[in-house]
Amino acid sequence: MEFYLGIHERMNKYIAQRRMHNSTPEDNWNRGEAATEISMEKGNIKKKSIEDIFASCDFSSLGLHPALCDQLRERMGFEAPTLIQAQAIPVILSGRHVCLQFFVHVSSFMNVLCLTCNYRLVNAATGTGKTVTYLAPVIHQLQKCDPRIQRSDGTFTLVLVPTHELCMQVYETLQKLLHRFHWIVPGYIMGGENRLKEKARLRKGISILVATPGRLLDHLKHTSSFVHKNLRSIIFDEADRILELGFGREIEEIIDILGSKQNMSESKENAVSGATGVVRQNLLLSATLNEKVNHLANISLDNPVMIGLDDKKMQSSNKQVTSLDSNEVKTSERSVEVLIASNGEYKLPAQLNQRYVKVPCGSRLVVLLSILKNLFTGEASQKIVVFFSTCDAVDFHHALLSRFPGLSNLQSETGTRELFVGCNILKLHGNMKHEDRVKTFNAFKTEKSALLLSTDVSARGLDFPKVRCIIQYDSPGEATEYVHRVGRTARLGERGDSLLFLQPIEADYLRELKKHGVLLTEYPLLKLLDGFPLYGQKYHVKKFVSIEMHPWVLCLQKSLESFILTEAMMKKLAQNAFCSWVRAYSAHRGDLKSIFMVKKLHLGHVAKSFALKEQPSLVGRSVQKKHTAKRKGEQQRHREGGGLKKKRKT
Numbered sequence: 001m002e003f004y005l006g007i008h009e010r011m012n013k014y015i016a017q018r019r020m021h022n023s024t025p026e027d028n029w030n031r032g033e034a035a036t037e038i039s040m041e042k043g044n045i046k047k048k049s050i051e052d053i054f055a056s057c058d059f060s061s062l063g064l065h066p067a068l069c070d071q072l073r074e075r076m077g078f079e080a081p082t083l084i085q086a087q088a089i090p091v092i093l094s095g096r097h098v099c100l101q102f103f104v105h106v107s108s109f110m111n112v113l114c115l116t117c118n119y120r121l122v123n124a125a126t127g128t129g130k131t132v133t134y135l136a137p138v139i140h141q142l143q144k145c146d147p148r149i150q151r152s153d154g155t156f157t158l159v160l161v162p163t164h165e166l167c168m169q170v171y172e173t174l175q176k177l178l179h180r181f182h183w184i185v186p187g188y189i190m191g192g193e194n195r196l197k198e199k200a201r202l203r204k205g206i207s208i209l210v211a212t213p214g215r216l217l218d219h220l221k222h223t224s225s226f227v228h229k230n231l232r233s234i235i236f237d238e239a240d241r242i243l244e245l246g247f248g249r250e251i252e253e254i255i256d257i258l259g260s261k262q263n264m265s266e267s268k269e270n271a272v273s274g275a276t277g278v279v280r281q282n283l284l285l286s287a288t289l290n291e292k293v294n295h296l297a298n299i300s301l302d303n304p305v306m307i308g309l310d311d312k313k314m315q316s317s318n319k320q321v322t323s324l325d326s327n328e329v330k331t332s333e334r335s336v337e338v339l340i341a342s343n344g345e346y347k348l349p350a351q352l353n354q355r356y357v358k359v360p361c362g363s364r365l366v367v368l369l370s371i372l373k374n375l376f377t378g379e380a381s382q383k384i385v386v387f388f389s390t391c392d393a394v395d396f397h398h399a400l401l402s403r404f405p406g407l408s409n410l411q412s413e414t415g416t417r418e419l420f421v422g423c424n425i426l427k428l429h430g431n432m433k434h435e436d437r438v439k440t441f442n443a444f445k446t447e448k449s450a451l452l453l454s455t456d457v458s459a460r461g462l463d464f465p466k467v468r469c470i471i472q473y474d475s476p477g478e479a480t481e482y483v484h485r486v487g488r489t490a491r492l493g494e495r496g497d498s499l500l501f502l503q504p505i506e507a508d509y510l511r512e513l514k515k516h517g518v519l520l521t522e523y524p525l526l527k528l529l530d531g532f533p534l535y536g537q538k539y540h541v542k543k544f545v546s547i548e549m550h551p552w553v554l555c556l557q558k559s560l561e562s563f564i565l566t567e568a569m570m571k572k573l574a575q576n577a578f579c580s581w582v583r584a585y586s587a588h589r590g591d592l593k594s595i596f597m598v599k600k601l602h603l604g605h606v607a608k609s610f611a612l613k614e615q616p617s618l619v620g621r622s623v624q625k626k627h628t629a630k631r632k633g634e635q636q637r638h639r640e641g642g643g644l645k646k647k648r649k650t
């Protein structure tokens with residue numbers, strides 16, 4: 001069956017067909033949206049044709065150096081560029097400043113087509129190869145320099161990313177792309193790494209440097225041997241996320257030190273031979289447009305080509321912001337117009353099967369565990385990501401899933417002390433030690449089967465291969481965040497499922513998603529619960545039984561609560577998680593406040609969802625105090641260490 005062929009096989013087949021029909025490189029601009037829908041044997045899943053992902057030309061027809069094209073094809077297995085690559089690479093090669101907004105809705109996209117810049121533009125969905133889109137042209141330009149660039153020339157290109165994980169990921173792609181260009185040296189610097197080792201690497205020279213903003217600024221200020229006088233381009237990847245995480249001040253200082261778009265003289269004067277006369281080219285990639293991103297674009301880009309948005313609107317909203325370093329992410333009316341005017345729709349992979357499950361608050365934990373058990377029983381080897389709203393929630397659920405043996409009756413049936421959800425369980429969040437984050441990141445990349453529990457630190461840009469299912473246990477907030485999270489599966493034509501947990505009181509969130517063309521079908525929860533054996537038998541529950549009163553739910557809940565009581569450490573984790581969950585719930589912004597209303601929550605039921613029996617107010621008060629003290633202590637330590645303050649931990 002075609003669906004089960006690997007993406008590269010399907011792509012090669014498609015390209016061969018296109019070649020037989022003698023298609024020209026220009027065809028990819030003109031191809032209609034005629035997606036072939038392939039009916040699936042199982043579940044009638046409709047799959048978007050690879051025509052909507054890949055262009056029908058070669059990388060070489062985009063103007064890239066033959067050795068780079070060979071590298072893309074032979075070492076990386078990329079037979080053809082994706083649509084976004086085919087459309088953006090020639091623009092970037094032209095040397096213009098570029099602002100690339102992804103997930104734009106169709107009507108913005110149509111606006112862009114009307115612009116006078118003569119570029120046909122594309123709406124880039126998640127997982128469509130944006131990293132190669134900006135790295136390949138950069139490498140092409142650097143390999144052209146004659147004489148060759150040398151390490152002593154320092155850094156030519158800077159890629160700024162929001163998180164450690166994205167830093168490592170971009171660096172890995174860079175390493176692969178540079179395989180045939182040994183004289184162009186890739187490198188990375190990021191928070192948590194050894195500063196002295198980084199200094200040594202910078203002293204030797206790094207041609208293309210991937211960095212997180214805080215650590216980059218640190219080296220710009222304190223590493224005198226860091227040569228950046230030849231800098232040609234700055235790339236802001238996931239710019240909106242960088243600013244959301246509170247790096248606005250660092251970005252402004254970085255631009256001040258390195259010179260913005262207007263300040264080209266230094267680059268020109270000091271350019272190495274062969275690079276003379278080359279002006280700065282900055283690129284900005286962002287999923288959303290709020291005032292801060294507009295401002296960043298304004299100070300870092302010069303007459304940019306806008307890919308995926310209407311630049312007139314963007315310029316008009318530029319005027320409203322004076323600083324990137326404000327805690328509040330304001331979205332001006334004009335920016336909103338850019339993003340969601342005309343009931344704009346987000347572009348999601350067509351082969352992504354999106355569902356929601358409506359669960360009463362007190363039964364959430366039981367339902368999560370039941371769904372995970374069902375998924376891993378059905379297919380032992382698979383990768384699943386579950387998103388939570390806070391680091392504490394990740395810690396609690398990770399500890400619980402790593403220890404909870406399940407119902408004692410079930411154990412005696414098998415005679416073994418297995419875990420309730422038997423799989424490799426990993427966790428990732430911003431409060432973990434850097435080394436542990438790196439370990440998890442690499443493990444989840446390479447494992448064939450694993451369950452990753454994570455905050456939104458994994459939501460953006462991370463490319464974990466073969467993730468089968470995304471579960472949003474805590475709701476994402478903005479619809480864009482929903483799109484980012486589900487974007488970790490169904491990448492580049494692969495199959496994928498997503499499941500969104502909602503409480504009945506939050507059902508209006510579906511309407512919010514619908515506004516953006518995101519439609520979900522309901523998950524058959526009762527059917528799943530009825531399927532669980534209890535005391536060795538299958539329950540046939542009458543239809544009118546509610547989720548809360550379902551015998552399986554009652555039994556598993558009781559078992560979970562007893563388990564938490566027996567382990568003091570688990571109880572503490574549950575209490576911390578409860579408190580931070582309520583805080584996160586009350587932090588929803590704007591329109592979402594009317595959907596996720598803290599005052600509508602029954603805190604006793606929230607406590608149940610952390611397997612707690614105690615009165616939530618008592619739990620909340622005692623733990624909240626400790627939390628405040630802990631947070632103050634952390635902030636103090638950051639200040640003393642000269643580290644970054646006010647950064648959001650995700």
Ligand SMILES: Nc1ncnc2c1ncn2[C@@H]1O[C@H](COP(=O)(O)OP(=O)(O)OP(=O)(O)O)[C@@H](O)[C@H]1O
Nearest residue numbers: 078080081082126127128129130131132461463492
């Ligand atoms: N032309 C291509 N052919 C085949 N695979 C490709 C091609 N370009 C990129 N890829 C692969 O596609 C995957 C997704 O790429 P990448 O992570 O850059 O996507 P993205 O659009 O930045 O994702 P996100 O929207 O999540 O940030 C990666 O595994 C990458 O190696």
